[in-house]
Amino acid sequence: EAEVAQSPRYKITEKSQAVAFWCDPISGHATLYWYRQILGQGPELLVQFQDESVVDDSQLPKDRFSAERLKGVDSTLKIQPAELGDSAMYLCASSPQGYEQYFGPGTRLTVT
């Protein structure tokens, strides 16, 4: 069964450092999403791509966060510089069409 791949699964970084997460969606899924999930809460959308184009990044803190999906397949989310409040689970999801999204296992980020 096809799955969304994410790496790394866990990342510990010091504040002010740069950190990057990678996501490989299910093959053929045109839409890709990055979410942030704080412990005890539901996921919150950061950015949505349709192929290589950003559809919605209204909730992305653009002073420190950036996301790209250059060839419309895999995607990278970067944080620079990381802050203590960025500690969270970062989830990637993909969708073939419609609203059914399939999530990867996530990257657990701890900023110290």
Place this chain on the structure above:
Amino acid sequence: GQQLNQSPQSMFIQEGEDVSMNCTSSSIFNTWLWYKQEPGEGPVLLIALYKAGELTSNGRLTAQFGITRKDSFLNISASIPSDVGIYFCAGPHNNDMRFGAGTRLTVKP
């Protein structure tokens, strides 16, 4: 942003019991989704609902799209220990997917 309110926040039940949880909003949703998340993993899609009044089952899980389109319900029959996890409702709002805060289910053997 538009909030989805889930209740209860947590449930502690005995294996074999049935479970009911719900999700409400002050706005109308045209799609309701139910996900389950286990510790350290991403959410897994359980059921998708697209029509008011729709009742859909997936094994022991049954979900309903409320007729007012402002709520949805998830029922689990004859719970088993592997049902443990956090159950999230979600729905699209202004092209954003919104998630509730989840219902945490604990099943005691």
